Amino acid sequence: MVSETPMTLTTGDTDTSPSHEAPAAALELSVVVPTFNERDCVAPLVSALRAALAGRSFEIIFVDDDSPDGTADAVREIARTDPTVRCLQRLGRRGLSGACVEGAMAASAPVIAVIDGDMQHDETLLPTMLERLTQGELDVVVGSRYLGGGGVGEWSERRARASRLATVLAQRLTGVRLTDPMSGFFMARADLVRQLAPALSPTGFKILLDLLTSADRPPRVEEVPYTFRTRAAGESKLDARVMLEFVELLLDKTLGRLLPTKFVMFAMVGSLGVGVHFATLGLVFGFTQAGFATAQATATLVALTSNFVLNNVFTHHDRRLTGWRWLTGWVTFALASSVGAVANVGVATYLFETGQAIWQISALAGILMSVVWNYVVTSFYTWGRR
Numbered sequence: 001m002v003s004e005t006p007m008t009l010t011t012g013d014t015d016t017s018p019s020h021e022a023p024a025a026a027l028e029l030s031v032v033v034p035t036f037n038e039r040d041c042v043a044p045l046v047s048a049l050r051a052a053l054a055g056r057s058f059e060i061i062f063v064d065d066d067s068p069d070g071t072a073d074a075v076r077e078i079a080r081t082d083p084t085v086r087c088l089q090r091l092g093r094r095g096l097s098g099a100c101v102e103g104a105m106a107a108s109a110p111v112i113a114v115i116d117g118d119m120q121h122d123e124t125l126l127p128t129m130l131e132r133l134t135q136g137e138l139d140v141v142v143g144s145r146y147l148g149g150g151g152v153g154e155w156s157e158r159r160a161r162a163s164r165l166a167t168v169l170a171q172r173l174t175g176v177r178l179t180d181p182m183s184g185f186f187m188a189r190a191d192l193v194r195q196l197a198p199a200l201s202p203t204g205f206k207i208l209l210d211l212l213t214s215a216d217r218p219p220r221v222e223e224v225p226y227t228f229r230t231r232a233a234g235e236s237k238l239d240a241r242v243m244l245e246f247v248e249l250l251l252d253k254t255l256g257r258l259l260p261t262k263f264v265m266f267a268m269v270g271s272l273g274v275g276v277h278f279a280t281l282g283l284v285f286g287f288t289q290a291g292f293a294t295a296q297a298t299a300t301l302v303a304l305t306s307n308f309v310l311n312n313v314f315t316h317h318d319r320r321l322t323g324w325r326w327l328t329g330w331v332t333f334a335l336a337s338s339v340g341a342v343a344n345v346g347v348a349t350y351l352f353e354t355g356q357a358i359w360q361i362s363a364l365a366g367i368l369m370s371v372v373w374n375y376v377v378t379s380f381y382t383w384g385r386r
């Protein structure tokens with residue numbers, strides 16, 4: 001409608017876009033690229049993505065964990081002349097999964113693709129994946145290395161075996177029916193990712209598995225095959241820590257439905273401590289001149305310290321104490337355990353002497369009580385947030 005009257009705020013005209021510019025096509029896809037030390041891959045990846053997505057309306061969000069090699073600067077360099085590229089530089093945190101989640105939270109398109117920043121994933125598949133997702137009424141489309149037509153490229157036998165083992169474990173324990181549940185290459189509806197984001201673990205590599213197992217209703221998923229490329233520059237960040245985080249995620253998705261994963265790990269470390277105690281006791285009492293009391297005291301100290309170390313490295317690896325904090329942590333751990341031991345004896349004796357339970361049950365109740373106590377108190381005081 002053409003009006004002769006001069007335009008005012010009350011004309012009811014709802015078109016607020018600047019008149020000198022054609023309205024841009026609505027964004028179809030946000031590509032999220034987690035990076036850590038991938039400087040040399042940034043420019044080639046952006047070129048490859050532009051070529052693969054030519055004719056589509058997309059944005060590229062790099063989520064970099066403050067890489068020492070200057071990856072973020074390499075991204076900004078390109079972003080300066082290409083506003084479809086952005087850099088989200090995170091400080092003080094690490095983790096592929098968390099980076100993907102934060103990238104998704106910053107994305108504007110209705111669909112999000114997650115792709116590695118080292119060019120090992122096949123970006124030419126993105127248009128096909130996007131079509132599948134939008135036309136097939138799917139929630140997630142996954143790039144699979146284990147579907148017919150896909151492959152893992154040049155992997156060492158060790159890496160290939162580890163990947164197969166992780167895949168089988170994930171399939172068996174989580175019930176996710178995918179050939180490649182460990183894939184880091186996938187596309188998903190943005191609203192689904194954002195809705196599940198608060199429940200997703202920020203550590204580790206297993207964002208897809210986490211996404212698929214965190215929804216109340218299983219998302220509608222399909223896989224497309226691709227071949228994993230060989231790394232051209234930089235190196236893999238999949239290390240022992242990442243594998244530990246994977247085991248933790250599996251525990252979380254299985255036993256975690258009944259008990260908190262950290263508690264399960266804490267209790268496992270405690271059981272191991274019993275073994276450490278007996279081994280030390282046997283050594284000191286059997287092979288030195290020490291009397292039983294001294295041997296028992298030594299064994300208690302050694303087991304206490306080994307429990308502390310193991311919990312620090314495994315159970316609470318995300319809050320790991322070092323230096324001076326390690327020492328004060330040991331002290332609070334020892335104090336909490338001592339109180340736990342007193343409570344253990346108190347509860348067990350009470351149950352037994354009042355005739356409420358036979359001695360075995362009394363002892364178990366005492367132990368259970370002290371494990372729960374130790375776990376709760378040390379989670380708070382020894383490894384609590386500061």
Ligand code: GDD
Nearest residue numbers: 034035036065094095096099116117118184205236237238
């Ligand atoms: N922001 C951020 N923070 N990015 C990270 C981090 C991190 O802590 N760790 C790794 N990345 C980035 C890397 O820079 C790379 O772009 C991508 O995540 C994948 O990491 P790689 O270290 O290259 O993993 P990979 O090639 O060994 O492992 C591949 O296979 C796994 C399953 O076998 C990847 O495709 C994984 O996504 C996949 O889970």
Ligand code: MN
Nearest residue numbers: 116118120236
């Ligand atoms: Mn890689």
